[in-house]
Amino acid sequence: MAQRYVISGGRLIDPANGVDRVADLAISEGKVVAIDRLPRGFKTASRIDASGHWVLPGLVDLRARVRPSQAEQTLVSVSELQAAVAGGVTTVVAAPEDGVLMDSSAAAHRLQQLSNDMGLCRVIPQGALTRQLAGTQLSEMAALQRAGCELMGNGRVPVGSQMMRNALDYAANFDLPVVVHCEVPGLAQGCIHEGATSLRLGLTGIPTAAEEAAVGRDLALARLTGAQVHFAGLSSADAVQLLSAAKKGGLPVTADVAIHHLLLSDEDITGFDSNYHCRPPLRASSDCAALCKAVRNSVIEVICSDHSPKLGDSELLPFAETEPGIAGVESMLPLLLELVRSRRLPLERAVAAVTAAPAKLLQGSRGQLAEGAAADLCVVDPEQSWPLQPDQWQSRGRNTPFAGRQLQGRVTHTLVAGQLVYRCNQGQAEFPNLSVDYP
Amino acid sequence: MTTDALYQSHQQIQYDHRDELHHLLTTEGLRRETCERIFALTDSLTETSAVRKLPVLRGKTIVLLFFEPSTRTRTTFEIAANRLSADVTVVNLATSATSKGESLVDTIETLQAMQADMFVVRHAQSGAAHLIARHVAPHVSVVNAGDGCHAHPTQALLDGYTIRQHKGQVEGLRIAIVGDLLHSRVARSQIHVLKTLGAAQINLVGPKNLVPTEFEALGTRVYHNLEDGLQGVDVIMGLRMQRERMAGGVLPSDREYFRYYGLTEERLKVAAPDAIIMHPGPVNRGVEIDPALLDSDRSVILDQVTNGIAVRMSAISLVLSRSWSVET
Numbered sequence: 001m002a003q004r005y006v007i008s009g010g011r012l013i014d015p016a017n018g019v020d021r022v023a024d025l026a027i028s029e030g031k032v033v034a035i036d037r038l039p040r041g042f043k044t045a046s047r048i049d050a051s052g053h054w055v056l057p058g059l060v061d062l063r064a065r066v067r068p069s070q071a072e073q074t075l076v077s078v079s080e081l082q083a084a085v086a087g088g089v090t091t092v093v094a095a096p097e098d099g100v101l102m103d104s105s106a107a108a109h110r111l112q113q114l115s116n117d118m119g120l121c122r123v124i125p126q127g128a129l130t131r132q133l134a135g136t137q138l139s140e141m142a143a144l145q146r147a148g149c150e151l152m153g154n155g156r157v158p159v160g161s162q163m164m165r166n167a168l169d170y171a172a173n174f175d176l177p178v179v180v181h182c183e184v185p186g187l188a189q190g191c192i193h194e195g196a197t198s199l200r201l202g203l204t205g206i207p208t209a210a211e212e213a214a215v216g217r218d219l220a221l222a223r224l225t226g227a228q229v230h231f232a233g234l235s236s237a238d239a240v241q242l243l244s245a246a247k248k249g250g251l252p253v254t255a256d257v258a259i260h261h262l263l264l265s266d267e268d269i270t271g272f273d274s275n276y277h278c279r280p281p282l283r284a285s286s287d288c289a290a291l292c293k294a295v296r297n298s299v300i301e302v303i304c305s306d307h308s309p310k311l312g313d314s315e316l317l318p319f320a321e322t323e324p325g326i327a328g329v330e331s332m333l334p335l336l337l338e339l340v341r342s343r344r345l346p347l348e349r350a351v352a353a354v355t356a357a358p359a360k361l362l363q364g365s366r367g368q369l370a371e372g373a374a375a376d377l378c379v380v381d382p383e384q385s386w387p388l389q390p391d392q393w394q395s396r397g398r399n400t401p402f403a404g405r406q407l408q409g410r411v412t413h414t415l416v417a418g419q420l421v422y423r424c425n426q427g428q429a430e431f432p433n434l435s436v437d438y439p
Numbered sequence: 440m441t442t443d444a445l446y447q448s449h450q451q452i453q454y455d456h457r458d459e460l461h462h463l464l465t466t467e468g469l470r471r472e473t474c475e476r477i478f479a480l481t482d483s484l485t486e487t488s489a490v491r492k493l494p495v496l497r498g499k500t501i502v503l504l505f506f507e508p509s510t511r512t513r514t515t516f517e518i519a520a521n522r523l524s525a526d527v528t529v530v531n532l533a534t535s536a537t538s539k540g541e542s543l544v545d546t547i548e549t550l551q552a553m554q555a556d557m558f559v560v561r562h563a564q565s566g567a568a569h570l571i572a573r574h575v576a577p578h579v580s581v582v583n584a585g586d587g588c589h590a591h592p593t594q595a596l597l598d599g600y601t602i603r604q605h606k607g608q609v610e611g612l613r614i615a616i617v618g619d620l621l622h623s624r625v626a627r628s629q630i631h632v633l634k635t636l637g638a639a640q641i642n643l644v645g646p647k648n649l650v651p652t653e654f655e656a657l658g659t660r661v662y663h664n665l666e667d668g669l670q671g672v673d674v675i676m677g678l679r680m681q682r683e684r685m686a687g688g689v690l691p692s693d694r695e696y697f698r699y700y701g702l703t704e705e706r707l708k709v710a711a712p713d714a715i716i717m718h719p720g721p722v723n724r725g726v727e728i729d730p731a732l733l734d735s736d737r738s739v740i741l742d743q744v745t746n747g748i749a750v751r752m753s754a755i756s757l758v759l760s761r762s763w764s765v766e767t
Contacts, residue, residue: 196657267445272569316542318570
């Protein structure tokens with residue numbers, strides 16, 4: 001029989017249900033069975049004392065890699081799922097990429113099977129939009145949907161206009177949301193935002209027009225096809241403006257932004273530090289401010305980690321030759337709370353952007369903590385102050401521009417389907433549910 | 440002058456804890472007194488017309504690491520290091536291990552075993568010299584001999600020295616830099632040196648494709664019309680036009696470029712009467728500059744070449760004299 005838990009005395013913040021108050025949660029059979037009034041028989045349940053802490057729905061990370069790049073041949077690494085639950089994330093959507101094409105039901109089943117076996121967080125495959133991501137033939141989207149792919153996308157591989165039109169038309173038959181990355185490849189030969197910093201560093205820039213033009217095309221195709229399009233990883237004020245106008249016109253599209261684009265700009269790139277190398281690039285500080293505003297106004301609904309752990313010696317290469325990407329599933333929540341403390345985001349909107357809003361794009365009742373919902377949640381000590389030390393991370397990626405930053409707010413417990421999968425015991429990470437096959 | 444985080448980071452990596460020049464990577468963040476010390480040293484070296492071999496760097500090893508082909512810069516560094524009595528090794532890496540996937544820093548660590556005191560580095564990627572400087576042992580210095588489109592500090596210093604030689608000082612001068620600014624490491628380094636030395640005005644001149652308006656953030660003025668940019672200037676610095684730009688679709692042809700942006704005696708009429716012409720070489724005659732102008736009295740291009748050796752001797756000895764004081 002699955003373990004029963006009582007999480008007592010915590011401040012329950014559940015934007016999906018408009019809840020923000022101190023409450024006790026009773027958990028049994030993988031579900032939240034009661035809030036406030038504990039049912040009979042719960043006296044024997046394990047108690048997690050959350051007084052002074054916050055209880056949030058488990059975070060839903062729409063974009064995080066579940067294996068480091070250059071890693072051994074594997075679909076999912078235990079280290080990255082440990083990182084996810086240590087960051088309070090209970091559901092991760094893994095995008096298709098080179099080496100993990102996710103264009104067959106078998107691959108989708110395999111990814112879910114492997115992740116389930118680990119006993120950490122849920123992993124939902126994002127199905128490939130085209131076979132082998134090659135952009136020449138549609139994938140069997142309906143089959144992929146049946147195999148558990150709740151979203152479709154072509155990763156970061158660009159798709160030609162006619163092919164994208166076909167894919168959106170087809171996905172609309174099955175109400176499958178399609179994730180699009182927005183960059184016109186011909187305009188994106190650089191490695192950094194095109195502006196004063198790129199000129200000073202002598203690095204080839206990527207103009208915001210590369211994003212704006214791609215967003216423009218895909219908004220037009222969303223209108224044409226009626227497909228549910230999700231714009232991933234927006235970086236510029238220009239793109240936000242297009243998106244905002246389209247939404248005002250009633251187009252039912254959604255969008256996300258990576259947490260680092262809300263906190264950093266190209267002005268932060270010093271000394272050719274390749275930890276700042278990401279795609280799309282960190283834009284101007286005015287773009288950063290526009291993105292925060294867009295999240296505040298729900299023009300951009302979702303914040304994700306865009307966790308991209310890299311192994312090995314990428315720091316030993318010149319900036320332009322390093323692989324872009326920032327690891328950050330473990331720092332997403334405290335960085336989000338930094339945005340709240342500095343009054344750039346209200347707490348409720350910030351929590352919704354990593355719980356209810358991304359869950360809306362997925363099936364089921366994730367991202368909320370009503371009675372009857374899956375008991376995916378995290379407990380957060382909002383006062384705990386700690387320095388970000390990548391060498392202490394669960395993730396094998398150490399590539400973060402936030403190393404050394406003093407963070408506030410730390411996940412102390414994470415439950416997935418009513419199982420305690422992560423506990424921070426006096427600074428020591430414990431994974432009580434981790435399968436013995438993954439020591 | 441911009442003294443933001445990037446500027447300060449350039450300063451931090453180049454100076455040691457006693458504020459002495461440890462690496463010479465970029466002219467951004469380089470202090471005015473450092474530039475002037477290099478110029479004063481150069482003066483003393485050029486006082487005697489034939490520079491003798493000086494024993495100052497006897498026992499020091501300087502490794503020239505050229506990941507990119509170069510004749511002029513490599514030769515002048517080699518001569519400069521030899522005249523200072525250093526042991527010089529040239530490692531031509533343009534076609535060796537690094538092109539087989541060995542990372543830059545692995546290469547450096549291998550070369551560390553050579554017990555070099557200084558690496559002079561040329562690399563096709565911006566930031567390569569910074570990367571090497573971050574990874575070498577604390578007693579080793581790095582001099583950037585050109586990294587991607589980013590910086591070429593010794594070229595800019597010798598240009599500054601040549602201007603000072605002909606105009607007395609850089610302070611208060613109006614200077615035009617003409618050509619492909621976007622891809623020029625030389626121009627970027629010139630801008631910072633000239634600003635540091637107090638130039639009154641720096642005009643960047645060329646077609647919009649090669650001179651983005653964002654350059655004005657560096658405290659310069661951008662002109663897309665040659666006559667406007669040359670108005671009243673005391674110094675005109677031409678840049679080499681890479682012919683790949685034409686093939687790459689950035690510009691239509693040599694001919695059309697020369698017609699609108701080529702430097703000719705006629706176009707120079709709007710400049711100050713005693714304006715001098717400079718060029719880092721090698722020159723594409725008839726593309727960026729009229730051959731007649733090259734051979735005129737205004738041209739100080741050969742002085743630049745001559746000063747190249749003495750300025751590099753000064754820069755090398757200034758950087759390496761830092762480690763003498765560690766020992767004594």
